[in-house]
Amino acid sequence: MFGFLGPNGAGKTTTMRMIQCISPVTGGSLEVLDMDVSTCQREIKSHMGVVPQENNLDEDFTVYENLLVYSRYFDIPKDEAEKRVEELLDFVQLLEKKDVMTESLSGGMKRRLVLARALINRPDVLILDEPTVGLDPQARHLIWEKLRNLKKQGVTIVLTSHYLDEVEKLCDRLVVMDNGKILVEGSPMGVIEEFIGSDIIEAENNPELLECLQQKEAKYEIIGDTVHIYADNAREISEFLLMECSLSKISARPATLEDVFLKLTGRRLRE
Amino acid sequence: MNPVDYFSIPSVSSRSFKVWQRNKDVFIKNIKLNFLPPFIEPILYLLALGFGLGKFVESIDGVPYARFIAPALIAVSVMYASFFECSYSSYVRMYYQKTFDAMIATPLTIEDVIAGELLWGATRSMINATVMIPVIALFGLIDLKYAVLIIPFAFMGGLLFAAIGMCFTAITPNIMSINYPVLLFITPMFLFSGTFFPLSALPVPIQYFATAFLPLTHIVNVIRTLSYGMLSSSLIFDVAWILFVGIALLVLSINLMKRRLII
Numbered sequence: 212m213f214g215f216l217g218p219n220g221a222g223k224t225t226t227m228r229m230i231q232c233i234s235p236v237t238g239g240s241l242e243v244l245d246m247d248v249s250t251c252q253r254e255i256k257s258h259m260g261v262v263p264q265e266n267n268l269d270e271d272f273t274v275y276e277n278l279l280v281y282s283r284y285f286d287i288p289k290d291e292a293e294k295r296v297e298e299l300l301d302f303v304q305l306l307e308k309k310d311v312m313t314e315s316l317s318g319g320m321k322r323r324l325v326l327a328r329a330l331i332n333r334p335d336v337l338i339l340d341e342p343t344v345g346l347d348p349q350a351r352h353l354i355w356e357k358l359r360n361l362k363k364q365g366v367t368i369v370l371t372s373h374y375l376d377e378v379e380k381l382c383d384r385l386v387v388m389d390n391g392k393i394l395v396e397g398s399p400m401g402v403i404e405e406f407i408g409s410d411i412i413e414a415e416n417n418p419e420l421l422e423c424l425q426q427k428e429a430k431y432e433i434i435g436d437t438v439h440i441y442a443d444n445a446r447e448i449s450e451f452l453l454m455e456c457s458l459s460k461i462s463a464r465p466a467t468l469e470d471v472f473l474k475l476t477g478r479r480l481r482e
Numbered sequence: 483m484n485p486v487d488y489f490s491i492p493s494v495s496s497r498s499f500k501v502w503q504r505n506k507d508v509f510i511k512n513i514k515l516n517f518l519p520p521f522i523e524p525i526l527y528l529l530a531l532g533f534g535l536g537k538f539v540e541s542i543d544g545v546p547y548a549r550f551i552a553p554a555l556i557a558v559s560v561m562y563a564s565f566f567e568c569s570y571s572s573y574v575r576m577y578y579q580k581t582f583d584a585m586i587a588t589p590l591t592i593e594d595v596i597a598g599e600l601l602w603g604a605t606r607s608m609i610n611a612t613v614m615i616p617v618i619a620l621f622g623l624i625d626l627k628y629a630v631l632i633i634p635f636a637f638m639g640g641l642l643f644a645a646i647g648m649c650f651t652a653i654t655p656n657i658m659s660i661n662y663p664v665l666l667f668i669t670p671m672f673l674f675s676g677t678f679f680p681l682s683a684l685p686v687p688i689q690y691f692a693t694a695f696l697p698l699t700h701i702v703n704v705i706r707t708l709s710y711g712m713l714s715s716s717l718i719f720d721v722a723w724i725l726f727v728g729i730a731l732l733v734l735s736i737n738l739m740k741r742r743l744i745i
Binding site for chain 1: 497500503504507508511579580581583584585586587588589590591744
């Protein structure tokens, strides 16, 4: 499972659309399943499942019809398609909703149905563009469970997400990108260790502390009224800081992908 | 895009049939509602205009007024069915329902999707003509000798208006703006294409303008001639005009939609 991270406008969705053979590749080359995206569109797309950022279920049809009509676009024979639709509706726990029009489904149900639809052709590659955006925790956990399940079955999953905990939990490898450039690549743990260290100590921002940190040549960053101190051994350093720098309030926590993300892409707001 | 590219031949596959099939399935789901207009509309128009207004009109070219406008009603329905299907309805599917986005994530290409939409638009024109012919025949206003030829011809004319609708869908900034071509192009055509009075009643320059630039003129001509139970060599010109303009616009509409949807 591979993750693309980056702020809004970083180029994640464009990359996804190039992988799906929709947006043209204007420079370099891109191969999916050993096939060139500019020449083998149909072949690549027949082996690919897509969960787009925006739900695009067919509102003119019921849940069941949505999957059946979609199966025709892949030339799946009707008997086989009917079997798969039942299986997939069971997989995403929507069997009892099969005759409901899609517009009356909840957000979480729609997302699950989009996931089921992406699996109708038994894809080798599954593209997920922010699969759990706007869902409640229950629905997110259910989708994660299904994705882990698919990963076990050997499906290659490519994911973009703003939820960094999601990427940290699910992905084996990831890149952080901004302005169309890859800033870093690696496993979630690897990236965290490389850029932050294993722990972060948060302390109140005061001039005394900063002076002290400068003396000790510590790695730190000022964020508003707090200071983040990057460390590999939080306990030792906290004790040291408490003793040497006369601090009042500090807390230590393990570093997360979010710290890496903010460090690499900055804290200013994106449109 | 280079100007020449707008007329480059798009690669359409037989998969466009799947798109046609999808639209057909939605049509069948609402079949009662969809079959009502081609039943009701000709009856209303024939009663009001044919028999009401027609009382005050002696005859046109020796033909009773109701019999004169009956074929025009079919022609107008051919125009409306495919134009509206490929303008407002296609726009809704493209922009609001994102149906096209979902389709091009499958082995279908954007060319297949648009071709399927155009074929479906033309099919709707053909369905309307097929329903209207027997209704008008019940009033005894159509000669059945060549009437069956109107059905495939409705498909051909339907393709032309489907392409016109799709071109506007491709360039319109939003759904409201489709009202402009309706008001400035479709509605004048409805009135000034030899539909409710013969073209010869108009000043000569306007007659030429209508023949050169208003597609409905040719559709009305062909359907009227066929419904009088006649064949005429002038039909060759009309059909050639429809084929030539139709093919050019079909190609253009697919390329315009491609430009709109890919990037």
